[in-house]
Amino acid sequence: MxxxxxxxxxxxxxxxxxxxxxxxxxxxAATDIVGYGAYVDRAPLxxxxxxxxxxxxxxxxxxxxxxxxxAEGRCVAVVSGxxxxxxxxxxxxxxxxxxxxxxxxxxxxxxEPGITAMLAVAARVGAPLGGDFCAISLSDNLKPWDVIxxxxxxxxxxxxxxxxxxxxxxxxxxxxxxxxxxxxxxxxADTPVILARAVxxxxxxxxxxxxxxxxxxxxxxxxxxxxxxxxxxxxxxxxAGELPFVYTPRSVxxxx
Amino acid sequence: MxxxxxxxxxxxxxxxxxxxxxxxxxxxAATDIVGYGAYVDRAPLxxxxxxxxxxxxxxxxxxxxxxxxxAEGRCVAVVSGxxxxxxxxxxxxxxxxxxxxxxxxxxxxxxEPGITAMLAVAARVGAPLGGDFCAISLSDNLKPWDVIxxxxxxxxxxxxxxxxxxxxxxxxxxxxxxxxxxxxxxxxADTPVILARAVxxxxxxxxxxxxxxxxxxxxxxxxxxxxxxxxxxxxxxxxAGELPFVYTPRSVxxxx
Numbered sequence: 347m348x349x350x351x352x353x354x355x356x357x358x359x360x361x362x363x364x365x366x367x368x369x370x371x372x373x374x375a376a377t378d379i380v381g382y383g384a385y386v387d388r389a390p391l392x393x394x395x396x397x398x399x400x401x402x403x404x405x406x407x408x409x410x411x412x413x414x415x416x417a418e419g420r421c422v423a424v425v426s427g428x429x430x431x432x433x434x435x436x437x438x439x440x441x442x443x444x445x446x447x448x449x450x451x452x453x454x455x456x457x458e459p460g461i462t463a464m465l466a467v468a469a470r471v472g473a474p475l476g477g478d479f480c481a482i483s484l485s486d487n488l489k490p491w492d493v494i495x496x497x498x499x500x501x502x503x504x505x506x507x508x509x510x511x512x513x514x515x516x517x518x519x520x521x522x523x524x525x526x527x528x529x530x531x532x533x534x535a536d537t538p539v540i541l542a543r544a545v546x547x548x549x550x551x552x553x554x555x556x557x558x559x560x561x562x563x564x565x566x567x568x569x570x571x572x573x574x575x576x577x578x579x580x581x582x583x584x585x586a587g588e589l590p591f592v593y594t595p596r597s598v599x600x601x602x
Numbered sequence: 603m604x605x606x607x608x609x610x611x612x613x614x615x616x617x618x619x620x621x622x623x624x625x626x627x628x629x630x631a632a633t634d635i636v637g638y639g640a641y642v643d644r645a646p647l648x649x650x651x652x653x654x655x656x657x658x659x660x661x662x663x664x665x666x667x668x669x670x671x672x673a674e675g676r677c678v679a680v681v682s683g684x685x686x687x688x689x690x691x692x693x694x695x696x697x698x699x700x701x702x703x704x705x706x707x708x709x710x711x712x713x714e715p716g717i718t719a720m721l722a723v724a725a726r727v728g729a730p731l732g733g734d735f736c737a738i739s740l741s742d743n744l745k746p747w748d749v750i751x752x753x754x755x756x757x758x759x760x761x762x763x764x765x766x767x768x769x770x771x772x773x774x775x776x777x778x779x780x781x782x783x784x785x786x787x788x789x790x791a792d793t794p795v796i797l798a799r800a801v802x803x804x805x806x807x808x809x810x811x812x813x814x815x816x817x818x819x820x821x822x823x824x825x826x827x828x829x830x831x832x833x834x835x836x837x838x839x840x841x842a843g844e845l846p847f848v849y850t851p852r853s854v855x856x857x858x
Contacts, residue, residue, distance in 0.1 A: 356725075363624035366614070366717065431724040433852075437732025440849035444839050455847070457725035459717050461622065468687040469612075469713040476693025478753055480736035480762060489854035497734055497760040504756035506736060583700050591711070593696035596689075598745035 349452035350377075350416040354430040354439055355423050356460020357388055359546035364466065369458040376423035380412045381435070385425040405438035413443060416453040429462035433483045433511045463572040464509035467542040470552060472591035474540060477577055477598065479507035484514070484521045491521065498525055502532040507580065507594055510573040514564070522567060526560045529575050533557050538582055538592050540574040541567055554582070554589055605708035606633075606672040610686040610695055611679050612716020613644055615802040620722065625714040632679035636668045637691070641681040661694035669699060672709040685718035689739045689767045719828040720765035723798040726808060728847035730796060733833055733854065735763035740770070740777045747777065754781055758788040763836065763850055766829040770820070778823060782816045785831050789813050794838055794848050796830040797823055810838070810845055 353372045358364035365373075373379070379389050383399035391397065398415075400408050412422045426434035436457050443450065468475045480501045486494060501508055508529070513522040526539070539560040543551040555563045557575065567573065576594065583591040609628045614620035621629075629635070635645050639655035647653065654671075656664050668678045682690035692713050699711065724731045736757045742750060757764055764785070769778040782795070795816040799807040811819045813831065823829065832850065839847040 358622070361624070363627070364622050364715070366620050366622055368617070368619035371619070429721050429725075431721065431729045431731045433732075436725075436729035437849050437852045440729050440732070440839065440847060441851055444837070444849075447839070457729065459620070459721040459725040461715050461717065462721065465685050465687065465715040465718065469685075469692075469715040473687045473692035473696050473713065475687045475737075476689075476696070478736065478738045480734065480757070481731075482734045488852045493854050497762065500756045500760035501736070501762075504753040506753065506757075581700070583696065583703070591696060593693050593700075595697055596693045596744045598749050 348419055349450070349454070350418065350420045350422065351454040351456065352412050352416045352422045352424060352439065353456045353458055354436045355425050355458045356429040357385060357425055357427055358461040359428060359463060359466035360388070360544065361546040364461045364546055366458070366460065369460060372458050373423050375421055377421045378415050379423045379425060380408060380415070381425035385427055389423070389425050405435060406442045409435065409439040409442035412439070413450045413453055417450045426460070429460040430457055431459065432462040432481060463511065463545070464574065466545045467540060467572050467574060470542065470545050471540055471554065471589060472583070473593040474538070474574055474576060474580055475507055476594035476596050477507060477579065479509065481509045481511060483511045484518070484525060485512040486518065486521065495528065498528055502529060505577050507577045508575040510575070512569070513571055513573045514567050515569050522564050522573065523561050526557070526564055530557045530560065533575070533578055537578060538576040538580050539563070540592060541571055542574070543568065543571045552589060554592060604675055605706070605710070606674065606676045606678065607710040607712065608668050608672045608678045608680060608695065609712045609714055610692045611681050611714045612685040612690070612718070613641060613681055613683055614717040615684060615719060615722035616644070616800065617802040620717045620802055622714070622716065625716060628714050629679050631677060633677045634671050635679045635681060636664060636671070637681035641683055645679070645681050661691060662698045665691065665695040665698035668695070669706045669709055673706045682716070685716040686713055687715065688718040688737060719767065719801070720830065722801045723796060723828050723830060726798065726801050727796055727810065727845060728839070729849040730794070730830055730832060730836055731763055732850035732852055733763060733835065735765065737765045737767060739767045740774070740781060741768040742774065742777065751784070754784055758785060761833050763833045764831040766831070768825070769827055769829045770823050771825050778820050778829065779817050782813070782820055786813045786816065789831070789834055793834060794832040794836050795819070796848060797827055798830070799824065799827045808845060810848060
């Protein structure tokens with residue numbers, strides 16, 4: 347039997363207009379679509395394809411399942427929101443693969459990039475990632491909270507724009523507030539903070555608040571929210587009847 | 603006269619299979635395409651569209667030109683490689699706009715996200731951005747070198763994966779080597795460094811080297827190269843006859 351393949355696919359922020367043609371072709375070629383239920387539902391289904399939806403918190407098991415299907419000769423698409431390499435399924439797949447490689451000797455593994463949430467959010471509001479920036483997951487399922495705090499302090503001191511992924515969940519209710527309180531001690535009070543939920547989807551909700559009001563604003567954030575903390579130079583341009591633009595100038599201490 | 607619009611569009615890494623349908627539609631709707639020559643050439647041209655190619659180093663002038671065209675009622679696409687908000691044209695456009703807003707009172711400004719280089723490179727080699735990461739431009743045209751060094755030291759100490767944009771040019775020949783030397787003092791000698799040129803294009807060239815050999819490997823890097831420095835946990839999975847996979851486990855100091 348010829349082994350099949352696993353392609354880890356980024357669906358982008360939700361609207362199919364942000365799905366790349368390359369990812370769309372990989373989805374169409376799949377015999378099996380594996381992933382968290384909400385993402386599997388989002389993939390267009392064609393005749394002959396099988397969907398395998400699972401709970402969101404079993405990434406390595408899901409990866410093993412996908413590799414097993416591929417070893418049987420199937421052409422498997424593992425779907426992620428955004429980009430699969432950014433706090434999503436790609437790293438979990440390689441973790442599972444490396445731990446038991448002999449089990450799937452001939453399976454072909456590929457990754458299809460996608461528009462990750464911070465890029466969609468940035469485009470929605472202007473150009474907040476115009477300078478140096480970082481992406482940090484606030485989930486302490488996979489790293490100790492003190493590592494997260496140390497990293498936040500380092501990037502705050504270095505004045506990077508900060509995109510916070512996985513900011514909050516029922517099991518992690520207080521971490522986002524703590525991170526924003528820390529940020530407020532290191533950045534000017536009027537530094538813009540963006541709280542963006544479901545950008546590019548029907549239920550999109552984007553708020554832009556000064557950092558000294560961010561803790562209160564974050565009370566309604568959820569798992570689908572991307573939080574972005576401006577650098578000290580990040581600016582607003584007011585607009586009548588619309589959200590302001592937010593952008594970070596490219597220059598630091600140099601006349602452009 | 604009704605004012606027109608400026609849409610800053612991310613073309614992605616080069617291959618049209620990575621151009622989103624949303625960006626493709628915005629390109630098709632444009633009357634005028636403005637940008638650096640190589641990017642303007644990459645946009646599919648339809649009858650009635652006008653191309654305005656310019657030198658790469660005059661971003662703010664180009665932005666003003668695009669806004670002036672839009673004020674005349676044109677529907678202008680400003681094209682960038684990758685994502686326009688990541689070290690590309692979007693921030694330059696908002697800088698130009700804010701400096702002289704009364705000149706373009708009714709122009710509509712939008713941004714279309716794209717697959718930025720680090721996401722394309724990451725997907726090409728595995729999942730090197732699987733943990734927390736940052737993106738830093740090495741260009742000291744727009745910030746002093748000592749700021750860049752301070753930022754690199756901070757993110758090295760925080761053990762983030764580091765994507766270096768604008769790593770080298772004829773006018774900036776030594777900065778990449780200095781950055782890699784600094785990184786080599788802070789990371790294990792076998793930490794993977796990825797040097798990826800033109801991913802997704804016909805002349806693609808990807809190398810993966812241990813950090814203690816990265817300075818030598820970087821001698822052939824150029825403006826089109828994206829350099830990615832692994833975190834201390836970033837790993838290789840060897841493959842016969844192909845580049846190894848590179849991935850960063852999601853966990854830090856916690857059993858997955």
